Structures are given as C-alpha cells and as structure tokens.
Amino acid sequence: MKVTIKEWNSVATWQWDIPEDDVCGICQAQFDGTCPTCKYPGDDCSLLSGKCGHSFHMHCIMEWIKQESSKGQCPMCRQPFEWRDQADETPGPNEIPVQAD
Incomplete structure (x- = not known):
C-alpha cells in the first residue's frame, strides 16, 4: 500500500523562556502577549x-528608565537597574537607546 500526502497543515507556537506565570512588572501583561505599545x-x-532577575517588555522598561522619578532603579525591587548580559544586541546599563521626539 502506497500513501501519498496531498496536504499538510502545520501548527506552531512560541513562548519566552521564562516561567509561565510571569507578567511584566510595569504593564502587568503576560509576556506571551504584548506591551500596550505593540x-x-x-x-x-x-x-x-x-541582573536583579526581573524581566520587562522592552518598551515598558525603556519608558520607565527615561522617567526622572525612576532614578535608574528596577520598578520591582528598587535596586539599581543593570541589564543582564544575555546577547550582544541587549543594551548595557549606560547604553539605553532613546528615541528623539
């Protein structure tokens, strides 16, 4: 008996490599969703x-850090916020990209 595949429907999902119950500490949205900007x-x-272990949507933490009242602190634990060294494209603590308005 010979089988011929006439059609193939695939389904894929993705998720961040973090605990499922984590939400952004700023916007309170699930990480598998989006921030209010996207x-x-x-x-x-x-x-x-x-480095303190807290994760945020990129847009949320960028807006937080730009605010003078944040004093460069993590919004969750109030430690000085420093980026975890994960990849070359992740900004360092003194390399926060700021968009001109």
Whole structure:
C-alpha cells in the first residue's frame, strides 16, 4: 500500500523562556502577549531582564528608565537597574537607546 500526502497543515507556537506565570512588572501583561505599545508579540516586543532577575517588555522598561522619578532603579525591587548580559544586541546599563521626539 502506497500513501501519498496531498496536504499538510502545520501548527506552531512560541513562548519566552521564562516561567509561565510571569507578567511584566510595569504593564502587568503576560509576556506571551504584548506591551500596550505593540500590536504583535515577538521581536518587536522583546523582553529585557535585569541582573536583579526581573524581566520587562522592552518598551515598558525603556519608558520607565527615561522617567526622572525612576532614578535608574528596577520598578520591582528598587535596586539599581543593570541589564543582564544575555546577547550582544541587549543594551548595557549606560547604553539605553532613546528615541528623539
């Protein structure tokens, strides 16, 4: 008996490599979702983690750090916020990209 595949429907999912119950400490949205700024999860709404172990949507923490009242502290534990060294493209503590308004 010979079998011929005529059609193939595949399904894929993705998730961040973090605990499932974690939410962004700033916007309180699930990490598998998006921050209030983005329409779609993924590379445009990546996660950034601090050395303190707290993770945030990239847009949320960038807006937080830009505020003078943040004093450069983690919004969760109030330790000085320093980026965890995960990849070359992750900004360092003194390399926060700021968009001109």
